[in-house]
Amino acid sequence: MTTEQDQAPESSAERVALWRAMHVQVDPPPHVFEDEVGLRLLAPAESWRDRPDMDPRSTRGFRAAIVSRARFVEELVAERAGQGVGQYVILGAGLDTFAQREPATTAGLRVFEVDQPGPQAWKRRRLEELGYGVPDRLRLVPVDFEAGDSWVERLAGAGFDATRPAVVVSTGVTMYLTREATEATLREIAALAPGTTLAMTFQLPTELVDAVDLPVREATLRNAATSRTPFISFYAPEEMLAMARVAGFGSAHHVSGTDLAGRYFAGRPDGLRPSSGEDFLVATV
Secondary structure (H helix, E strand, O other): OOOOOOOOOOHHHHHHHHHHHHHHHHOOOOOOOOOOHHHHHHOOOHHHHHOHHHOOOOOHHHHHHHHHHHHHHHHHHHHHHHOOOOEEEEEOOOOOOHHHHOHHHHOOOEEEEEEOHHHHHHHHHHHHHOOOOOOOOEEEEEOOHHHOOOHHHHHHHOOOOOOOOOEEEEOOOHHHOOHHHHHHHHHHHHOOOOOOEEEEEEEOOHHHOOHHHHHHHHHHHHHHHHOOOOOOOOOOHHHHHHHHHHHOOOEEEEEOHHHHHHHHHOOOOOOOOOOOOEEEEEEEO
16 A cells, blocks of 8 residues: 555656566567566556557657666676775666666675655565565665755765765756756765766757657657656756866766667667667766
8 A cells, every 4th residue: 555655656767667678578689678677566557568658669769768778877887896886876766676686796786776755665665575675785765855855964874885986876867957956966976985986867958869859859848748847957968078077076978879879779670779869977086
């Protein structure tokens, strides 16, 4: 039973989880990313693939973008873990399932999932119901942003060691935040221990989106506004790089969606490719 303290995930987190599963179920191998754990957590009605936002044809670009960014992030985390980094922070974790799918990587890694209290309580309950549980290496960190909670303070209370480097990831978040809020987040992360790496996605301005993807971008903006979660912030790559440098990062580079398309989707006979419009900032303290 869902209570005020135990609220179902936001619609955007739900879509991401279902698109991950759909990639496995409807796209031919090789699969760029395999994750059906989120689908099991949600346990939607059997007709879930009949929803308009799950249409296998019209959502091809969306789900390709979602799985490419997920693979990029987890490859980065595995690389840094191999270099001795022992902390992984997921801001706005939603239905991320890294801790359930990658036990070998997480064996030497403490994962901190930062999210709103209600959806996170729901997720905790579902993890326990399905037998995954919440092992010590996974720390669920509820942060009530609307009440002014400091995610950095909440992390410390959950066992995060600010004297040691971490990988910090934020995907699918910046478009909902003001520029000032994103700048504040960048400053907070840049103040963490040397060697900390940030991977953050951002939405490109419409004029930088590939022409073939403009109808998809326009539909996305309309749907977001209708859902009362409008996109309010867009950045050119040079803007985001400049923000990172001003915030205090020692190095920063841009990874485009086109780069990821070439890395993960080249030569596919089915023509699957991610829609353009979302790129990565990767910055190191």
